[in-house]
Amino acid sequence: MADPIVASGGPDHRRIGEDDRDTAVRRLREAYAQGHLSYEELDERLHLALTAGTRGELAPALASLPEEAGTASAIAAAGGWIRRRGRWRVPRTLKVESALARVRLDLSRAVIEHPVVDIELRLGTGGAWITVPRDAVVDVAGLHTGWKGPLHMTRRRPRPGGPTIRISGAMGLGRLRIRHAWR
Structure with a gap:
């Protein structure tokens, strides 16, 4: 999967914080609980989310997830x-x-x-x-x-x-x- 592109045309190398990581983990768990992800997909995506250092590395973990309610x-x-x-x-x-x-x-x-x-x-x-x-x-x-x-x-x-x-x-x-x- 390709890295997300920012407005300048390059990969998104902006650092993520713990809040970004916590939000990603919460969204992955909710998607699993709602049946959008298999256990294997959840495991793989959680690993990506927990080891990501930039927004570009975090994006594949959240790809194709349903929109959050109230967003x-x-x-x-x-x-x-x-x-x-x-x-x-x-x-x-x-x-x-x-x-x-x-x-x-x-x-x-x-x-x-x-x-x-x-x-x-x-x-x-x-x-x-x-x-x-x-x-x-x-x-x-x-x-x-x-x-x-x-x-x-x-x-x-x-x-x-x-x-x-x-x-x-x-x-x-x-x-x-x-x-x-x-x-």
């Missing part, structure tokens, strides 16, 4: 503002839909429990501003814009260990602005 969420509004800021729990997949609203998502102080977060934007008119953690890797390859492309200044020296934020979907007349938090 997807949707926000929809007809107009006005859609805002999330402060200390909020970011789901694995976040879908944001609106015909006229402006979107402001601040992930800088949010609780991000997943190594990869997918944000799907479905916006008609109205812009989107997303603040990501300082050490995040941002991938906007899956976003289609009708008017102007995303405005994102990548960090010169990203620190290892941050989440990958994948932004996809479609935007009509608004513009996506992405910035990295200072702290």
Whole structure:
């Protein structure tokens, strides 16, 4: 199985912590208990998870597992503002839909429990501003814009260990602005 690729195009060599390892072990045990894995598969994948040092080494252990319950969420509004800021729990997949609203998502102080977060934007008119953690890797390859492309200044020296934020979907007349938090 190939290593996962980060936005820069290379294997994901970011180090994992004990929390990442514990989450992987919990997900593997749940998949086994639900009948998604045989005992042999569980044993092999647990070995991979417990010996992994990077996200690229951990990914094969979690490949093809069902999504965790409660890891997807949707926000929809007809107009006005859609805002999330402060200390909020970011789901694995976040879908944001609106015909006229402006979107402001601040992930800088949010609780991000997943190594990869997918944000799907479905916006008609109205812009989107997303603040990501300082050490995040941002991938906007899956976003289609009708008017102007995303405005994102990548960090010169990203620190290892941050989440990958994948932004996809479609935007009509608004513009996506992405910035990295200072702290």
